Amino acid sequence: MIQNQRAKRSWSARLVLLIPYLWLALFFLAPFLIVLKISLSQTAIAQPPYVPVLEWAAGWAGLKAFFAALSADNYAMLGSDWLYPVSYLKSLEVAALSTAILLAVGYPLAYGIARSPRRLQPVLVMLVILPFWTSFLIRVYAWINILQRDGLLNDVLLRLHIVDTPVAWLSSDTAIYIGMVYSYLPFMVLPLYAALEKMDESLLEAAADLGCPRGRAFWLVTLPLSLPGVAAGMLLCFIPIAGEFVIPDLLGGSQTVMIGQTLWMEFFANKDWPVASAIAVALLGLLLVPMLFYERMQQRSLEGGR
Amino acid sequence: MAEAATQEQTAGDRPLVRFAGVAKRFGQITAVEEFTLDIGEGEFFALLGPSGCGKTTLLRMLAGFETPSAGSILLDGEDIVAVPPHRRPVNMMFQNYALFPHLSVAGNIAFGLRQERAGRAEIAERVAEMLALVRMPDFGRRRIDQLSGGQRQRVALARALIKRPRVLLLDEPMAALDKKLRAETQFELMELQRRLGTTFVIVTHDQDEAMTVADRIAVMDRGRLAQVAAPSEIYERPNSRWVADFIGEVTLLEGMLAEGAIETVLGRFRAAMPAGGRKRDTVWLALRPEKLHIAAQRPADGNLNAIPGTVFEIGYRGDMSIYKVRLADRSLMKVALANTSARGRASFGIDDVVWLSWPPEAGWVLTR
Amino acid sequence: MGRRASIFNIVSVTLGLAFLYLPIVILVIYSFNGSRLVTVWGGWSLTWYRALLSDRAMIDAAWTSLRIAALSASAATVLGTCAAVALTRLGRFRGRLLFSGMVYAPLVMPEVITGLSLLLLFVALDVDRGFWTISIAHTTLTMCFVTVIVQSRLVSFDRSLEEAAMDLGCPPLKTFLTVTLPLILPAIAAGWMLAFSLSLDDLVIASFTTGPGATTLPIRIYSEVRLGVKPEINAVCTIMIAVVAVATVVASLASKRGAVRRERAGA
Numbered sequence: 001m002i003q004n005q006r007a008k009r010s011w012s013a014r015l016v017l018l019i020p021y022l023w024l025a026l027f028f029l030a031p032f033l034i035v036l037k038i039s040l041s042q043t044a045i046a047q048p049p050y051v052p053v054l055e056w057a058a059g060w061a062g063l064k065a066f067f068a069a070l071s072a073d074n075y076a077m078l079g080s081d082w083l084y085p086v087s088y089l090k091s092l093e094v095a096a097l098s099t100a101i102l103l104a105v106g107y108p109l110a111y112g113i114a115r116s117p118r119r120l121q122p123v124l125v126m127l128v129i130l131p132f133w134t135s136f137l138i139r140v141y142a143w144i145n146i147l148q149r150d151g152l153l154n155d156v157l158l159r160l161h162i163v164d165t166p167v168a169w170l171s172s173d174t175a176i177y178i179g180m181v182y183s184y185l186p187f188m189v190l191p192l193y194a195a196l197e198k199m200d201e202s203l204l205e206a207a208a209d210l211g212c213p214r215g216r217a218f219w220l221v222t223l224p225l226s227l228p229g230v231a232a233g234m235l236l237c238f239i240p241i242a243g244e245f246v247i248p249d250l251l252g253g254s255q256t257v258m259i260g261q262t263l264w265m266e267f268f269a270n271k272d273w274p275v276a277s278a279i280a281v282a283l284l285g286l287l288l289v290p291m292l293f294y295e296r297m298q299q300r301s302l303e304g305g306r
Numbered sequence: 307m308a309e310a311a312t313q314e315q316t317a318g319d320r321p322l323v324r325f326a327g328v329a330k331r332f333g334q335i336t337a338v339e340e341f342t343l344d345i346g347e348g349e350f351f352a353l354l355g356p357s358g359c360g361k362t363t364l365l366r367m368l369a370g371f372e373t374p375s376a377g378s379i380l381l382d383g384e385d386i387v388a389v390p391p392h393r394r395p396v397n398m399m400f401q402n403y404a405l406f407p408h409l410s411v412a413g414n415i416a417f418g419l420r421q422e423r424a425g426r427a428e429i430a431e432r433v434a435e436m437l438a439l440v441r442m443p444d445f446g447r448r449r450i451d452q453l454s455g456g457q458r459q460r461v462a463l464a465r466a467l468i469k470r471p472r473v474l475l476l477d478e479p480m481a482a483l484d485k486k487l488r489a490e491t492q493f494e495l496m497e498l499q500r501r502l503g504t505t506f507v508i509v510t511h512d513q514d515e516a517m518t519v520a521d522r523i524a525v526m527d528r529g530r531l532a533q534v535a536a537p538s539e540i541y542e543r544p545n546s547r548w549v550a551d552f553i554g555e556v557t558l559l560e561g562m563l564a565e566g567a568i569e570t571v572l573g574r575f576r577a578a579m580p581a582g583g584r585k586r587d588t589v590w591l592a593l594r595p596e597k598l599h600i601a602a603q604r605p606a607d608g609n610l611n612a613i614p615g616t617v618f619e620i621g622y623r624g625d626m627s628i629y630k631v632r633l634a635d636r637s638l639m640k641v642a643l644a645n646t647s648a649r650g651r652a653s654f655g656i657d658d659v660v661w662l663s664w665p666p667e668a669g670w671v672l673t674r
Numbered sequence: 675m676g677r678r679a680s681i682f683n684i685v686s687v688t689l690g691l692a693f694l695y696l697p698i699v700i701l702v703i704y705s706f707n708g709s710r711l712v713t714v715w716g717g718w719s720l721t722w723y724r725a726l727l728s729d730r731a732m733i734d735a736a737w738t739s740l741r742i743a744a745l746s747a748s749a750a751t752v753l754g755t756c757a758a759v760a761l762t763r764l765g766r767f768r769g770r771l772l773f774s775g776m777v778y779a780p781l782v783m784p785e786v787i788t789g790l791s792l793l794l795l796f797v798a799l800d801v802d803r804g805f806w807t808i809s810i811a812h813t814t815l816t817m818c819f820v821t822v823i824v825q826s827r828l829v830s831f832d833r834s835l836e837e838a839a840m841d842l843g844c845p846p847l848k849t850f851l852t853v854t855l856p857l858i859l860p861a862i863a864a865g866w867m868l869a870f871s872l873s874l875d876d877l878v879i880a881s882f883t884t885g886p887g888a889t890t891l892p893i894r895i896y897s898e899v900r901l902g903v904k905p906e907i908n909a910v911c912t913i914m915i916a917v918v919a920v921a922t923v924v925a926s927l928a929s930k931r932g933a934v935r936r937e938r939a940g941a
Binding site: 024029 | 680682683684685686687689690691693694695697698700701704711753754756757759760761763764767769772773774775776777778779780781782783784785786787790791792794795798810811813814817821822825826829846847871874875877878881882892895896899900902907908911914915918919921922926
């Protein structure tokens with residue numbers, strides 16, 4: 001009820017809004033429109049390597065010629081070449097399965113931290129965040145040390161006589177999943193912990209008082225109340241994993257390619273900018289729904305459902 | 307109207323603050339409506355009402371944090387609606403005190419003077435003066451989080467007074483204090499106001515507080531002014547059932563106005579005629595619990611109004627007991643009885659048949 | 675929640691943290707390995723650190739990365755704080771939905787998309803790619819993180835403090851600078867640190883927006899790692915981990931000292 005509605009805003013207030021607005025419009029929104037436009041263009045051996053290029057000097061005629069030359073060929077190609085649908089499905093599969101594993105690993109960890117003594121909790125949370133501050137690349141690289149053919153894991157397994165010949169851990173789906181779970185664990189644990197931590201202890205006491213055993217109280221009280229955290233954690237993991245490049249590139253094999261790698265390859269190796277753009281647009285379309293969910297959640301939590 | 311006349315008497319010919327037809331809407335919600343009120347120079351004025359009645363909105367409009375949707379607010383005869391908060395000669399003591407946690411006690415108190423670019427020596431002198439005023443002379447270098455609730459309250463008061471405002475606004479200034487401290491602080495505040503002669507406008511939902519500190523009270527109900535008058539006037543002569551019920555305890559008997567009396571289903575009771583009341587009007591007789599007498603027999607004095615009933619419930623409060631007596635129409639009447647005997651033994655028990663009586667001038671007839 | 679920790683809780687926390695730290699610990703230990711082979715322990719040695727000192731390309735890349743991170747984090751802090759203030763303080767304005775959409779989207783946007791689209795913009799604008807384009811790209815990416823951190827602080831900020839300042843004669847802009855800013859400074863500092871480390875960390879967006887002559891540390895490490903494990907990389911990573919660990923400990927000690935002081939004062 002108490003909100004100051006000034007009809008006229010001061011110049012400083014305008015500036016505060018305008019500067020980040022213009023920045024984002026120029027460096028976030030405009031690039032997307034360009035991607036969209038280039039995804040409708042044709043590859044050309046030129047600089048830039050696509051046609052048509054919009055000729056502002058040609059005026060209206062140029063604009064008309066420009067729109068006439070646009071085509072959906074790239075999208076048609078994405079559908080016809082089996083490589084693209086397969087890598088899309090692969091991305092979805094990896095993202096979904098990784099998120100499920102992350103939830104299974106992250107929930108007990110977050111729950112354990114939330115149930116630990118109060119004084120210990122900030123330290124434990126810090127310990128979960130700390131690896132996030134070290135480089136992403138380092139964390140993926142650390143696993144190469146362990147998983148490669150003459151790496152530590154095989155060394156240990158051979159010495160314990162669990163396996164007779166070295167196992168090819170690296171360049172496999174297993175390695176991808178290990179890398180994903182390892183890299184994204186903080187993103188799953190932190191929202192879960194935030195949801196579990198603010199839960200009132202007296203709710204569980206009330207459940208016990210009303211005759212609910214502790215085990216059942218978890219399913220009836222704790223879990224339902226932590227669902228917003230579960231949703232936040234899953235979105236925070238699923239969306240970036242689906243577009244992940246570094247982890248599958250370094251840990252995965254050449255037979256399984258995720259969509260992020262396909263885009264990278266089209267762009268850097270094949271120099272096919274229009275196709276890379278079309279992949280980007282298609283990937284965005286795939287992630288649009290979960291991203292909108294995430295945006296709604298952010299807005300609600302930060303702006304109080306205005 | 308009657309209250310308009312009393313208001314002009316006390317607020318003077320040239321009021322310090324005048325709300326003229328002020329309204330405030332937040333989207334669909336109307337917080338304040340057709341609000342007209344004068345506040346005089348040097349008054350200790352209280353805005354009293356239940357939560358959500360618009361009293362805080364009114365105070366915030368006076369401070370400049372809200373702009374009225376309609377009407378004007380005059381200070382010293384000048385419309386201040388367009389003046390931003392930082393240029394208004396009024397200062398506010400916030401409900402949660404709003405002390406700056408990154409500044410010391412002295413830094414907080416000096417804040418207002420710093421905005422005026424006062425000299426270093428002057429600031430130091432005035433801050434010391436203010437610290438002495440709120441009886442915290444050695445606290446200047448303390449941090450805010452080192453203070454108790456009562457000390458914070460005093461710092462907030464000193465900070466709001468240092469610029470010698472034309473009006474000091476107090477938004478529920480004692481809400482965060484415990485009961486004992488609150489009572490002490492109320493008297494300190496009154497003494498301070500008398501000493502400084504500054505106009506104080508306090509917002510509160512606590513009627514005891516408003517009655518204790520204020521010279522005049524404006525009772526507000528759902529964004530409108532219900533009554534404005536001195537505390538005793540409001541208590542003894544409320545202008546509506548709503549005000550009578552909101553301030554203190556009351557029993558209301560509905561009836562029809564007759565010559566020097568009111569006819570109810572329980573009988574005919576003598577009472578003074580209300581101003582502007584006509585015969586056969588529906589009216590209500592308001593009876594305060596402490597004005598009633600309770601006895602085992604019907605009083606012999608024929609001048610007294612009397613009514614029989616049975617004791618339904620007794621609430622012991624230490625200094626007095628509140629009896630709820632069931633009348634013939636099954637309604638309940640509240641009677642207060644001072645516990646003067648040290649034994650604390652109740653004079654009457656539940657289900658005892660008793661007689662309630664009161665002189666005609668103890669009742670107050672309400673027309674709305 | 676809190677208090678009693680069951681065996682299950684202790685085990686899950688221990689295993690979880692072990693999973694998080696074991697690879698890093700192994701990496702650090704092996705950076706001191708005297709042998710070139712990963713499985714063979716050749717005794718403690720600083721060989722790879724010495725090799726690193728003479729690796730001009732690696733040092734240049736690190737220097738480039740630090741400069742980009744400092745520049746983009748600072749720009750992102752200014753822009754992100756502005757955006758947070760706009761979102762929490764200006765109420766409704768035209769295009770608010772688009773604005774908040776643009777602010778939150780980069781948080782989860784796959785990096786390949788952000789990188790590609792920014793590169794295409796730079797090509798369309800015909801800008802020379804390198805240090806500046808990476809800095810702009812990182813500013814765009816990291817400002818959104820700053821916004822979220824500062825915004826969550828502003829949402830819980832007691833507005834009556836600002837009103838009190840204005841009531842005492844302080845104009846709105848000065849109120850923001852003398853009351854609001856000092857109080858949200860810890861959040862702004864945290865935002866800067868996060869932006870800095872995100873910039874230092876980024877490989878994908880930098881790869882897209884870089885040009886000749888501007889190789890960042892992650893780009894450099896990536897190109898080495900693609901060819902297999904190299905002990906020098908272990909050494910680089912260990913140094914980075916040490917820097918992060920020291921910075922984190924210092925920051926948490928500083929904030930803890932403030933908290934202790936507040937707590938002691940409150941009691």
